[in-house]
Amino acid sequence: MPSMYVNVPKLPQDTKDTLVAKLYEAAAPVLKAPHIYTFVNEYETLYENGKPAPQQMVVANLEAGPTKEEKVNALAEGMRAAVREVLGEDKDLTLVFHDNALDRLAIGGVTIATKMKK
Numbered sequence: 001m002p003s004m005y006v007n008v009p010k011l012p013q014d015t016k017d018t019l020v021a022k023l024y025e026a027a028a029p030v031l032k033a034p035h036i037y038t039f040v041n042e043y044e045t046l047y048e049n050g051k052p053a054p055q056q057m058v059v060a061n062l063e064a065g066p067t068k069e070e071k072v073n074a075l076a077e078g079m080r081a082a083v084r085e086v087l088g089e090d091k092d093l094t095l096v097f098h099d100n101a102l103d104r105l106a107i108g109g110v111t112i113a114t115k116m117k118k
Helices: 013-031 069-087 112-117
Strands: 003-009 037-043 046-048 051-053 057-064 092-099
Touching: 003 013, 013 037, 013 057, 013 069, 057 069, 069 092
Parallel strands: 003 037, 057 092
Antiparallel strands: 003 057, 046 051
């Protein structure tokens, strides 16, 4: 199952809920996954080159199965639009997409590939 780890500045709960819903709406049609788990990590201070920086960055690490470059580009575009819609045009998104093959992910101590063989 795909999962997202989203790093955001401190946000009110309703804004965080809206952001996660919009990120899901952008990712679900591209990934075609039944479930996407999202973990939100809020930061108080963002650092750039070792110094405090403006709080204008959202970083999303998305882990899913192997995906074509066109789909990753579509994800990045849709998720960036979601961030800007919820947080404002001055915010930006960095998407880090991790391709995970089914023989590299394990649930309950067994890889998904092994479970699918049974």
